[in-house]
Amino acid sequence: MPASAYTRAKQPEQVRRALLDHAAAIAMDHGVSGITVQAVAAAAGVTKGGLFHHFGSKQALIEGLFADLLARVDAEIDAAIEADPKPRGSFTRAYVNAVFTGKAFGFATPWATLSMVVVTDPSLRRLWNDWMKARLKRHRTNDAAPELHVVRLAADGAWLSYITTGQTRMGADLRAVHDRLIAQTYRRG
């Protein structure tokens, strides 16, 4: 509630975080279309004016949300690659794992539903594509093989399937697909 609380201690960083987090929560509960400026501000205990102080437009809010998500994915994937003994296909494996069981992205995380907007929103698509492009360039020595490309595409397809079926838990079949894809990153051809 936007109580008449001018008295509250001013912690802009926390408010910004709260806005982002609650926006994500709303997207998870009421769908992506539920992300309205009013609702987000209210959920974060701030008025619309306050929100617009941090994000100049709704678009900026959404982009901030997505950038935040991308940063987490980035860190997660970096860590996974570093822990992987086999260099070949390490990025692809990290990516597949991130999609299936990742904390940032994976199924059964609120973010999975959220990242649906990336399909819709053009500017978000750009962010995502740029990220992927940069990643591929960075790992071109280990993950440029076409069979690995197919594996990544299949992971995307699984993600899409999971989202569209609206499941809340990962079924046995999806787990099987996961294992199969990981295995496929080890054998070439």
Next chain:
Amino acid sequence: MPASAYTRAKQPEQVRRALLDHAAAIAMDHGVSGITVQAVAAAAGVTKGGLFHHFGSKQALIEGLFADLLARVDAEIDAAIEADPKPRGSFTRAYVNAVFTGKAFGFATPWATLSMVVVTDPSLRRLWNDWMKARLKRHRTNDAAPELHVVRLAADGAWLSYITTGQTRMGADLRAVHDRLIAQTYRRG
């Protein structure tokens, strides 16, 4: 323009078709969000009232649009299966081809952009999922193998990738993926 033409010959079927077709065209030009009741009605040379006569709600219009699309895909896939000499994986091949080069669905068709809404809209997701489920049940003897499942997922991923990159033509890499996936339906394992 909705000229004051009460006098026009009444051809409900044609009007219905026009509404559907123009809705698709609008989605292709101005994005899915461009599908507004006003715009569609105007483009079809009909007023909003006229549109609401044929479709009880905007939702009904969208669903009609999608059902129409599904019907075409259905026919296309049936034809492809019938023409396929090898029974094993025939549905998967037909599906992959439909996604990549199909007239109803494929890249470079207006419909590709349109079908983006299936990701967003819950009721449309149901229609799609039911269709796929029925298809899988129907071809379970020939297309139930997990490796074929992965192939279909990869096709979905390629579709998603194509959509999100917003390309207008199919690149050489996508063609390579296409060939690879088709080839993969022939060898088991």
Next chain:
DNA sequence: CTAAACATACCTACCGCGCGGTATCTTTCG
């Protein structure tokens, strides 16, 4: 055969609402 009776197809005009966004004021922090 015809005209009443009904149904279908479509139009004009209107509405409420919720949205994103702005302008301006107050409070607190450095």
Next chain:
DNA sequence: CGAAAGATACCGCGCGGTAGGTATGTTTAG
């Protein structure tokens, strides 16, 4: 005292949807 942080009030717009009217078709009773 600024300037940043946040509150309050307000606005215009475009959207989906409704109400009620008017033509055109189709059926049926006499």
